[in-house]
Amino acid sequence: MQGKYTMENLQGPNGLYLDSDGNLDYQGNWVLLHAFADLVGLTSDANGAYNDPDAAPVWQQAAEESLRELGQTAVPPIAPSGDAGSLHDTWPTEELEA
DSSP: OHHHHHHHHSBOTTSSBBOTTSOBOHHHHHHHHHHHHHHHHHHHOTTSTTOOTTTHHHHHHHHHHHHHHHHTSOOOOOOTTOOGGGHHHHOOHHHHTO
Protein backbone atom coordinates (compact mmCIF):
# COMPACT_ATOMS: atom_id res chain seq x y z
CA MET A 1 0.00 0.00 0.00
CA GLN A 2 2.72 2.50 0.91
CA GLY A 3 4.74 1.61 -2.18
CA LYS A 4 1.71 2.15 -4.39
CA TYR A 5 0.95 5.48 -2.70
CA THR A 6 4.55 6.56 -3.25
CA MET A 7 4.46 5.62 -6.92
CA GLU A 8 1.16 7.42 -7.52
CA ASN A 9 1.67 10.56 -5.45
CA LEU A 10 5.32 11.32 -4.75
CA GLN A 11 7.15 10.83 -8.04
CA GLY A 12 8.71 14.06 -9.26
CA PRO A 13 8.91 15.23 -12.88
CA ASN A 14 12.44 13.85 -13.25
CA GLY A 15 11.45 10.33 -12.19
CA LEU A 16 12.89 10.56 -8.69
CA TYR A 17 10.66 10.62 -5.65
CA LEU A 18 9.93 13.56 -3.42
CA ASP A 19 9.35 13.49 0.32
CA SER A 20 6.00 14.42 1.84
CA ASP A 21 7.07 18.09 1.86
CA GLY A 22 7.77 18.03 -1.88
CA ASN A 23 11.56 18.04 -1.56
CA LEU A 24 13.93 15.67 -3.29
CA ASP A 25 15.35 13.18 -0.82
CA TYR A 26 18.35 11.52 -2.45
CA GLN A 27 18.88 8.96 0.31
CA GLY A 28 15.19 8.22 0.34
CA ASN A 29 15.31 7.36 -3.36
CA TRP A 30 17.97 4.70 -2.69
CA VAL A 31 15.80 3.30 0.10
CA LEU A 32 12.84 3.20 -2.29
CA LEU A 33 14.94 1.41 -4.89
CA HIS A 34 15.70 -1.30 -2.34
CA ALA A 35 12.05 -1.43 -1.28
CA PHE A 36 10.87 -1.80 -4.88
CA ALA A 37 13.42 -4.58 -5.46
CA ASP A 38 12.23 -6.36 -2.31
CA LEU A 39 8.63 -6.06 -3.50
CA VAL A 40 9.61 -7.63 -6.82
CA GLY A 41 11.05 -10.60 -4.95
CA LEU A 42 8.05 -10.95 -2.65
CA THR A 43 5.39 -10.67 -5.35
CA SER A 44 7.15 -12.82 -7.96
CA ASP A 45 7.88 -15.81 -5.70
CA ALA A 46 5.41 -18.44 -6.91
CA ASN A 47 5.60 -20.26 -3.56
CA GLY A 48 5.55 -17.16 -1.41
CA ALA A 49 2.74 -15.80 0.70
CA TYR A 50 2.80 -12.50 -1.19
CA ASN A 51 2.83 -13.91 -4.72
CA ASP A 52 1.01 -11.54 -7.05
CA PRO A 53 1.79 -12.00 -10.76
CA ASP A 54 -0.06 -8.78 -11.59
CA ALA A 55 1.87 -6.62 -9.12
CA ALA A 56 5.36 -8.02 -9.71
CA PRO A 57 5.85 -6.29 -13.11
CA VAL A 58 4.73 -2.96 -11.62
CA TRP A 59 7.38 -3.18 -8.89
CA GLN A 60 9.94 -4.37 -11.44
CA GLN A 61 9.29 -1.32 -13.60
CA ALA A 62 9.47 1.01 -10.57
CA ALA A 63 12.81 -0.50 -9.53
CA GLU A 64 14.25 -0.23 -13.05
CA GLU A 65 13.09 3.38 -13.44
CA SER A 66 14.49 4.36 -10.04
CA LEU A 67 17.83 2.75 -10.79
CA ARG A 68 18.01 4.46 -14.20
CA GLU A 69 17.17 7.89 -12.78
CA LEU A 70 19.56 7.55 -9.85
CA GLY A 71 22.29 6.52 -12.27
CA GLN A 72 21.75 9.66 -14.34
CA THR A 73 21.82 11.97 -11.34
CA ALA A 74 24.95 13.50 -9.90
CA VAL A 75 25.79 12.32 -6.40
CA PRO A 76 25.08 15.09 -3.89
CA PRO A 77 28.02 16.47 -1.94
CA ILE A 78 28.47 15.34 1.63
CA ALA A 79 28.45 18.17 4.11
CA PRO A 80 31.77 18.87 5.83
CA SER A 81 30.44 17.47 9.09
CA GLY A 82 30.11 14.08 7.42
CA ASP A 83 26.64 13.82 8.94
CA ALA A 84 24.58 11.58 6.67
CA GLY A 85 21.46 13.49 7.68
CA SER A 86 22.88 16.61 6.08
CA LEU A 87 22.84 15.09 2.57
CA HIS A 88 19.23 16.16 2.18
CA ASP A 89 20.13 19.77 2.91
CA THR A 90 22.97 19.86 0.39
CA TRP A 91 21.17 18.28 -2.58
CA PRO A 92 21.25 20.65 -5.60
CA THR A 93 17.56 20.58 -6.50
CA GLU A 94 17.91 23.30 -9.13
CA GLU A 95 19.98 20.91 -11.26
CA LEU A 96 17.18 18.36 -11.27
CA GLU A 97 14.51 20.78 -12.37
CA ALA A 98 16.26 21.41 -15.69
